[in-house]
Ligand SMILES: CC(C)(COP(=O)(O)OP(=O)(O)OC[C@H]1O[C@@H](n2cnc3c(N)ncnc32)[C@H](O)[C@@H]1OP(=O)(O)O)[C@@H](O)C(=O)NCCC(=O)NCCSC(=O)C[C@](C)(O)C(=O)O
């Protein structure tokens with residue numbers, strides 16, 4: 601909400617005839633947001649067959665699309681969206697940044713042509729609430745003109761130091777705000793971090809075990825010592841998670857650029873999942889399975905969560921289960937897991953089978 605806006609106006613449409621803003625952002629499964637370049641004929645050809653295999657398909661118009669292909673990407677996305685039935689799969693786009701020569705045409709082309717199919721518009725390089733307010737009003741005008749009956753949601757990428765500093769006001773800038781993703785490559789450049797990768801760790805960012813003392817009690821600085829690599833993105837992701845939770849919207853990890861290193865990709869995704877993110881990006885088809893696996897609670901976790909819920913009865917008090925204390929607060933954590941499992945089971949038959957089997961075993 602902007603400083604001068606009254607609370608009663610926050611949920612009013614920003615243009616006459618625009619759809620009424622949502623008061624709650626639906627928790628639609630979005631474990632993988634799969635990026636494709638609509639101007640790349642090989643990638644575009646694969647999209648219809650990917651419907652139903654991934655939670656979100658995102659037509660990317662920004663970075664990774666060549667400047668000469670910007671118009672082709674925009675028009676390619678319109679064409680794909682018009683001729684594809686997306687069924688349960690969400691369709692998102694990432695428009696060009698607001699200071700680029702393409703962002704205005706992206707919005708004025710996409711909303712009238714495919715606004716009824718677009719679930720979420722991802723806005724890159726968001727600096728503060730003013731960027732969201734600009735998109736918010738423009739979308740309301742375009743939605744009204746196009747006669748749309750549901751609002752298109754907005755997702756911001758955090759990829760500047762100013763964006764991170766303003767993360768709470770960005771999340772609360774509009775009822776359209778659906779979530780945030782980390783943009784580690786641009787953010788690293790903007791912060792002058794000394795990395796050259798697209799997300800993931802760095803072997804130089806570590807802590808080292810203390811030096812041991814020898815038999816004479818003298819510190820041996822030459823002895824071998826274990827080192828532990830740390831997560832460069834912990835601080836930013838933790839800030840995103842809190843800002844999103846505070847505003848009832850959803851945090852996502854972002855890109856993992858080392859497509860070949862599927863193991864480290866899975867680790868990075870899992871850190872984000874454990875910290876509270878609901879999903880991540882997939883840049884290559886092989887990252888979809890990794891994201892789906894990581895962002896779906898394991899059968900063991902769901903089984904445990906259901907046992908705690910059953911043991912806790914009315915949800916108050918404390919009980920012992922397998923030698924551990926469970927109480928109101930541990931139950932709440934378990935319910936997060938149980939609810940997520942229910943949402944995912946509703947769209948993923950394989951998971952439904954796996955989660956349903958728990959019921960049979962514990963019956
Ligand atoms: C990495 C690349 C170049 C490797 O592309 P490739 O063709 O060399 O890979 P491949 O393994 O040879 O591909 C095998 C097959 O899969 C296809 N394919 C490959 N990728 C996809 C895809 N995404 N969707 C659908 N199909 C895909 C590809 O066309 C090929 O088809 P074929 O078998 O018919 O020959 C390619 O995967 C790609 O361009 N991916 C998307 C990259 C992208 O969107 N980057 C932007 C997001 S990250 C970012 O912007 C940063 C951020 C947030 O802003 C910030 O941190 O600041």
Ligand SMILES: [Mg+2]
Pocket residue numbers: 663724759783785786
């Ligand atoms: Mg970027």
